[in-house]
Amino acid sequence: MRVTAPHQRLLTKLKGLGLGVVFMKWIGSFLSNRLTRVMANGQYSSWTVVVSGVPQGSVLGPLLFLLFVNDIPDWIKTNIRMFADDTKIWTKLSCPEDAVKIQEDLDMLSDWSAAWLLKFNPLKCKLMHLRHNMDTRYHITQDNQKWDFQSVHLEKDLGVFTSSDLAVSHQCMEAASKAWRVLGMVRRQFKELDAQSFLIIRPHLEYAIQAWSPYLRRDIDCLEKVQRRATKMVKGFYKLPYETRLKRLKLTSPEKRRQRGDLIEAYKILTSKEGVDPHCFFTLDQNRYGTRGHELKLYTRRSRLELRRNFFSQRVVPHWNRLPESVVMAESVNIFKNRLDRCEEWGN
DSSP: OOOOOBHHHHHHHHHHTTOOHHHHHHHHHHHSSOEEOOEETTEEOOOEEOOBSOOTTSSHHHHHHHHHSTTGGGGOSSEEEEETTEEEEEOOOSSHHHHHHHHHHHHHHHHHHHHHTOOOOGGGOEEOOOSOOOOOOOEEEETTEEEEOEEOSEEEETTEEEETTOOOHHHHHHHHHHHHHHHHHHHHHOSSOOGGGGGGTHHHHHTTHHHHOOOSHHHHHHHHHHHHHHHHTSTTOTTSOHHHHHHHHTOOOHHHHHHHHHHHHHHHHHTTSSSSOGGGTOOBOTTTTSSSSOTTOBOOOOOSSHHHHTSHHHHHHHHHHTSOHHHHTOSSHHHHHHHHHHOOGGGO
16 A cells, blocks of 8 residues: 555544544644655755655554554455555455455455545555466556556565465575675674674574474575574684584574474463464364363364474474473463473473
8 A cells, every 4th residue: 555545534534433523633733734845966845735644753653544444354355464554355266256256355445445545556466376276367446547466476575475385495595695694794793703693693584483484404404504604603613513502502493492482472372462363273172171281282183285284373283282281371471481491391
């Protein structure tokens, strides 16, 4: 979407939400009488009144935009997910009629855009088929012009590369490439490295890792090589075995940290600390009330594809079920982390 919400229509939506008169006047004053100009090559343009959009960099700006687009899901019959100005709709295609439903929703989005004068960016509208070969074509209509969607096999969404076959190799290479560049920068600035230096690398190796955690050995090694090389940069560590370097630096392998992250995320979901419906990911084991284990033991679903077996909600189950009750029933996330780090069962 192009963040060009007209102020008067924004105020109309806020009024429809039941906001008071005083608050509406305050928001109207906040949005009105704003001026802008552009500088190019040292020259300024004339001042222009801003009649649309929300003030960027303000606390209220993102909230007002979210309230403006909050009713879009009411226009959609299939599935939709929204994050700020990014919108995705999808459905399972079992027959040609399912493809028609997607186009009908796109037509509804076109109508919403025309009614509220908030345009989509046609050049950024992409189409991706996940693991099927059904030939479909979609378009969106804007300003009486039809824009066909570009079909892609790889797309970066919210910082993560997603491919049509759901492979994570490209994301692993991109994450490792970023970490290598950061590591090179650190090496040029500091003569010696310590354990704290590796904290700069981790965000690039582990961003949204629960969504794309690698399971093929080549992808795992692609991420592991970064830490292997980084630990050799510590003075006196070059000829030491990798396991010894990790022990002395009090570090764990990236694979071990990913496993720990899975367990923490599972705890947040199952204890309703994440605001996500647990039934979307897990099913409680009906035989969980035995003499061993804990009350939140999960049922292991059968998976035909290796890709599915290594999905978050599948791969975390065996490790979660092995946890003792004292860890699972922790009162808070920090207590869970502390008890998990002292527990030996989950890493075996």
